[in-house]
Structures are given as structure tokens and as C-alpha cells.
Amino acid sequence: MREKEVEQKLVKAVKLAGGFCIKFTSPGFDGVPDRVVLLPKGRMAFIELKASGKKPRALQIRRMKQLSALGFLCYVVDNTDVIGGVIDEIQSS
Incomplete structure (x- = not known):
């Protein structure tokens, strides 16, 4: 499965969980994960997506x-x- 397909499914799943899945880029700080996941109750994680x-x-x-x-x-x-x-x-963290 291509990375883009994995990414699209992640975005949908996070939205269904009531959160945001924000694309993350950081000029001058290479290697950061692709997405920041923000969920209710202040839950947050970084996600690196791969094919x-x-x-x-x-x-x-x-x-x-x-x-x-x-x-x-x-x-x-x-x-x-x-x-x-x-x-x-x-969510359980």
C-alpha cells in the first residue's frame, strides 16, 4: 500500500475519533514525523507514515x-x- 493511502486512512480514523491529524513540516529541522495527531482530552502523538x-x-x-x-x-x-x-x-495514554 502506498504512503498516501495509509495517510488518508489515518486522517479519516482520527477524524472519526473526534480529533485532528495535522500535516507537520518544520523548515530547518529535517526528519520530523509526517503528522501530529491531536485527540480529545489533550492526547497527542507524532506519526511517521510509510508505504x-x-x-x-x-x-x-x-x-x-x-x-x-x-x-x-x-x-x-x-x-x-x-x-x-x-x-x-x-487515547489511553
Whole structure:
């Protein structure tokens, strides 16, 4: 499955959960995750999207580790089957 298809399904699922799935770009700070997920009750996470079977680059992994060290949830989503579980995990954090 292409990254764009995974992204579209994530956006729909987050919207159904009552949240926002904001595209995230940060000029001058490469490697940040593709999307910021904002859910009710102040729940938030960063999501790196990939096509099925693709892996994040080394810089993307490093950025997610940095964000995790600050206390933020970070996920890599490369197929639509895990989207529901990721949203559940964010909601229960």
C-alpha cells in the first residue's frame, strides 16, 4: 500500500475519533514525523507514515527518539491494519 493511502486512512480514523491529524513540516529541522495527531482530552502523538514494508530513515528514527525523550508518543505506521490500535493507544495514554 502506498504512503498516501495509509495517510488518508489515518486522517479519516482520527477524524472519526473526534480529533485532528495535522500535516507537520518544520523548515530547518529535517526528519520530523509526517503528522501530529491531536485527540480529545489533550492526547497527542507524532506519526511517521510509510508505504507498506518501508522503514524510516536514520534521521527520522533519531528525531522520534528525541521527541520520545521529551515525553511525546511517536509511531511509525506502514499499513492500515494498525491505525485503530495506534489511536486506542494514544487515547489511553
